[in-house]
Amino acid sequence: MKEKIEAFLDLVKERNGHEPEFLQAVKEVAETVIPYIAENEIYNGKNILLRMVEPERLISFRVSWVDDTGEIQVNRGYRIQMNSAIGPYKGGLRFHPTVNASILKFLAFEQVFKNSLTTLPMGGGKGGSDFDPKGKSDNEIMRFCHAFMTELFRHIGHNTDVPAGDIGVGAREIGFMFGMYKKLNNTFTGVLTGKGASWGGSLIRPEATGYGNVYFAQNMLQRKGDSFDGKTVAISGSGNVAQYAAEKAIELGAKVLTLSDSSGYIYDEAGIDSEKLKHVMYIKNDKRGRISEYLETYPEAKYVAGERPWSVKCDIALPCATQNELNGEEAKQLIDNGCICVSEGANMPSTPEAIHEFQKGKILFAPGKASNAGGVATSGLEMSQNSLRLSWSREEVDSRLKDIMKDIHDSCVEYGTNEDGTIDYIKGANIAGFVKVADAMLAQGVI
Ligand SMILES: NC(=O)C1=CN([C@@H]2O[C@H](COP(=O)(O)OP(=O)(O)OC[C@H]3O[C@@H](n4cnc5c(N)ncnc54)[C@H](O)[C@@H]3O)[C@@H](O)[C@H]2O)C=CC1
């Protein structure tokens, strides 16, 4: 089996050798899915995984725009349409200077499995730009988003490809892009999700990824007779996912100790309570400042520049910032400090070495493609509401989100139970996500 997996990975490497993040994501899936394919006759000899690692379409385009000084800026835009076997391409747009084809291909590949896990009919895609929103004025953001959409619009549509937010793309950017799409197409459709509530957005979508991650962790803990109540929680990031993971953890009786950004982390020993979290939301969402500014209002907290929060003693860790933000050494430190559960809010935040430590330590570990699927699931619910021309209440959407996260958890248990009764949530998520897409691909023939 080892040789089979290596031969497959060598082939993928030959074609994508310069794409380390993509190869990392493929390796993690191949290690669990290839043995499953070998055991299941119907998938044998069909090269399904080889087809799944090749995007159906990869679009790259120039985005020219004028900054506030009158200078012309040029960025690169992308949309990766990875797999449409079970529904229209669906997945976020990331605006960050590190964006490149490797990062977007890893995200699009993960998205295919994640969307399949949600039980909703969504294929997988991802896109974005190497545009850096940091320090840009609202007008510059608007001009960039408009310029980006003047090309993207011809590749997407509410039945074709439905983008949404990701790092650097929130409600403000979705608004600007939706406006330009509507103008160019002269149609008001649910072509993007994450829209404002008064113009087609779903309640709870902003909260959904962070809440969903905590619901997933809650399911893992409940299975062991445990809960969030009274637990200490370390969270990385301070953006959309981190903020709402913190909100839900606090609501469930946990004490949130940390938040971070790319410059460092804050550690508040007394706990970041609801009021303090509101202030974080003001710093990050309104002022668009740095997490270190927390100390201007709460000087009793500590700020550690240039570090990540994983040396802080905690019961539960929720990495909610970005890929490869938790390495093997940090994973060891978390376990040595008594951490019992790691649930990924970000996409692929744990390095392979970190995952190895979590598995060796036999602690609860949820891979992002399962635990952060609440965001895209609620995007799926936004698409349903748009089609029905209805808006569901907060309670209705939240209750569906909870049910979906429980279904995803239970699918992971179904496909990921080891002989000793422990659950390999990585294996469970990969196989459960694979089966639905593979069955659809088989039914649709070689296309
Ligand atoms: N927004 C959503 O609905 C979903 C987001 N995700 C994933 O969650 C993660 C966070 O996304 P959002 O919160 O939406 O983005 P955001 O733009 O709202 O926040 C990103 C956060 O990550 C921090 N960050 C970025 N680069 C960093 C670095 N190199 N080191 C440390 N911190 C860094 C930023 O300072 C910020 O706090 C990403 O991995 C994203 O792909 C996953 C599922 C859905």
Ligand SMILES: O=C(O)CCC(=O)C(=O)O
């Ligand atoms: O809601 C969506 O379509 C995008 C979510 C996303 O980008 C993700 O799950 O990583």
